[in-house]
Amino acid sequence: MSPRKQSSQELTREMIIHEARTKFVEEGFHQVSMRSIAKELDCSHGAIYYHFKNKAELFYVVLQEYFLELNGIIDEVVINREENCTKLYKLFISFIEFGLNNQSQYESMFMLRNSEIDVLSQEAANFSYQKFAQAVQTLSNNTLLIKDIYAVFISLHGFVVFYRGYATCFEEVKDAAYAHVDFLIKSLSSEKISRSNL
Amino acid sequence: MSPRKQSSQELTREMIIHEARTKFVEEGFHQVSMRSIAKELDCSHGAIYYHFKNKAELFYVVLQEYFLELNGIIDEVVINREENCTKLYKLFISFIEFGLNNQSQYESMFMLRNSEIDVLSQEAANFSYQKFAQAVQTLSNNTLLIKDIYAVFISLHGFVVFYRGYATCFEEVKDAAYAHVDFLIKSLSSEKISRSNL
DNA sequence: ATTTTTATTGACCAGTGGTTAATTAAAGGG
DNA sequence: CCCTTTAATTAACCACTGGTCAATAAAAAT
Numbered sequence: 001m002s003p004r005k006q007s008s009q010e011l012t013r014e015m016i017i018h019e020a021r022t023k024f025v026e027e028g029f030h031q032v033s034m035r036s037i038a039k040e041l042d043c044s045h046g047a048i049y050y051h052f053k054n055k056a057e058l059f060y061v062v063l064q065e066y067f068l069e070l071n072g073i074i075d076e077v078v079i080n081r082e083e084n085c086t087k088l089y090k091l092f093i094s095f096i097e098f099g100l101n102n103q104s105q106y107e108s109m110f111m112l113r114n115s116e117i118d119v120l121s122q123e124a125a126n127f128s129y130q131k132f133a134q135a136v137q138t139l140s141n142n143t144l145l146i147k148d149i150y151a152v153f154i155s156l157h158g159f160v161v162f163y164r165g166y167a168t169c170f171e172e173v174k175d176a177a178y179a180h181v182d183f184l185i186k187s188l189s190s191e192k193i194s195r196s197n198l
Numbered sequence: 199m200s201p202r203k204q205s206s207q208e209l210t211r212e213m214i215i216h217e218a219r220t221k222f223v224e225e226g227f228h229q230v231s232m233r234s235i236a237k238e239l240d241c242s243h244g245a246i247y248y249h250f251k252n253k254a255e256l257f258y259v260v261l262q263e264y265f266l267e268l269n270g271i272i273d274e275v276v277i278n279r280e281e282n283c284t285k286l287y288k289l290f291i292s293f294i295e296f297g298l299n300n301q302s303q304y305e306s307m308f309m310l311r312n313s314e315i316d317v318l319s320q321e322a323a324n325f326s327y328q329k330f331a332q333a334v335q336t337l338s339n340n341t342l343l344i345k346d347i348y349a350v351f352i353s354l355h356g357f358v359v360f361y362r363g364y365a366t367c368f369e370e371v372k373d374a375a376y377a378h379v380d381f382l383i384k385s386l387s388s389e390k391i392s393r394s395n396l
Numbered sequence: 397a398t399t400t401t402t403a404t405t406g407a408c409c410a411g412t413g414g415t416t417a418a419t420t421a422a423a424g425g426g
Numbered sequence: 427c428c429c430t431t432t433a434a435t436t437a438a439c440c441a442c443t444g445g446t447c448a449a450t451a452a453a454a455a456t
Contacts, residue, residue, distance in 0.1 A: 003403075004403045004450075044404070044406065046405065046446080147381075155349075155357075165311025180348075180352060183346055200419085201435040204422090208422095233412075233413090244415080253413065
C-alpha cells in the first residue's frame with residue numbers, strides 16, 4: 001500500500017537514535033525492542049534495519065554519547081581548581097554518580113558480556129578506563145601503582161553494580177558511596193607509607 | 199498420539215533440575231531456553247511447566263544449591279585451623295574464586311535485577327552476604343566497622359563482575375585477585391589504626 | 397518522460413516464555 | 427476385573443523477540 005513515505009515524514013537516522021535513546025535510558029538494552037521503537041516512530045521495524053545493521057549497532061551509537069559524557073565528567077573534575085586529594089575524592093564519587101544516575105547506560109557500557117553490543121563498545125570502555133586511570137595518576141602526583149588504580153576502579157565498579165536496580169539514583173545511596181570512597185582512599189593512602197617491599 | 203508417558207520413562211522434577219543445571223552452568227539463565235531443556239529430556243516444553251511454575255522458579259531451585267555451596271565455602275574457611283588474618287585473606291580469595299569459577303551462577307545469584315529470578319533469590323543472596331559479614335567480623339576479632347565490611351564485599355563483587363566473561367576461570371586472573379585483596383586488606387588494616395574520629 | 401536509486405512495508409523466518417484443551421497412563425475403589 | 431478418578435503429557439496456540447527480503451512507491455537523476 002505505501003512503501004516509501006513522503007519526504008516530509010521520512011525516517012532519519014537521528015529520529016531513530018533519539019527514540020532509541022529515550023527508551024534505552026528508561027528500560028535498558030534488553031527490554032527495548034526494535035518493534036517498540038518503530039511503533040513510536042510510526043514505521044515498520046524493518047525500516048530501522050535499513051538505517052542500522054542491527055540492534056547492537058543502533059544502541060552502540062547511542063552508547064557513544066554516554067562514553068563521551070563520562071569522559072567529560074572525568075576531564076571536568078581534573079580541570080577544577082582544587083586540592084588534588086579533593087579532586088581525587090570527587091573523581092571517585094563522580095564515577096559512582098554517573099553509574100547510578102545512568103543505570104541502563106552503565107549496564108551496556110561496562111557490564112554486558114558476549115552480547116554483540118559489548119564487543120563494539122569494549123574499545124570505548126577501555127578508553128574511558130584509561131582516562132580514569134590517567135586522571136587518578138595525575139591527581140596523586142604519580143605516586144600510585146597501576147594495580148592499585150585498577151583495584152580502585154574495580155571497587156567503584158562494584159559499588160555501582162551492587163546498588164544498580166536497588167537504588168534508583170545516586171542521591172539515594174550517597175552516604176554509602178562516601179563511605180565506600182573513604183574506604184578506598186584509606187587504602188591508597190596507606191600504600192604510600194607502607195608499600196615499598198612488595 | 200501419546201499424552202502421558204509410561205511410568206518407566208516419566209519425567210521427574212529431579213531430571214529437569216539436573217538438565218537445567220547442566221545447561222545453566224554452561225550458558226547462563228538467559229541463554230538457556232525451556233525448549234532446549236525439553237529437547238534434551240525428550241519431552242515437550244509444556245511438560246516442564248507441569249513440574250515448575252515458570253523458568254524463574256526452575257532456575258531458582260537450581261540456584262539454591264550454589265548458595266549452599268558458597269555458604270559452605272565460607273564456613274570451611276572460618277573453621278580451618280590457621281591464623282585469623284590468613285583466614286580472612288583466604289575468605290576474600292575464596293569468594294572471588296567461587297564467582298569466577300561459577301560465572302553463570304554468580305550472575306543469577308548476585309547480578310540480575312528485576313528479572314523474576316532475583317526476586318526469589320534475593321533472600322538467599324542476603325543470607326550469604328550476612329554469613330560473609332559475620333565471618334569477616336569473627337576473623338577480625340570484631341574490630342571492623344560494618345560499613346567497611348560492606349565496602350570489602352562490594353569491592354570483591356566488583357572484581358568478579360569485572361573479570362566475568364573476560365576470564366574463564368579464577369586461575370587465569372589469580373594474580374590480579376591477590377593484588378586486589380591485598381589492596382582491600384590494606385584499607386582494613388589502616389582502619390584499625392587511624393579510624394576513631396569519624 | 398523515463399530510468400535509477402532510495403526508503404519503506406509487510407510477510408516471513410526461527411526463536412522465546414507461557415497457557416490450555418485434549419488425551420492417555422497410572423492409581424484407586426468396588 | 428471393570429470403572430472412575432487423578433496425574434502427567436502433548437501439541438496447538440498466544441504474543442512476543444531479532445532479523446531478512448521481495449515487492450513497491452516516492453524521490454532523484456537522466
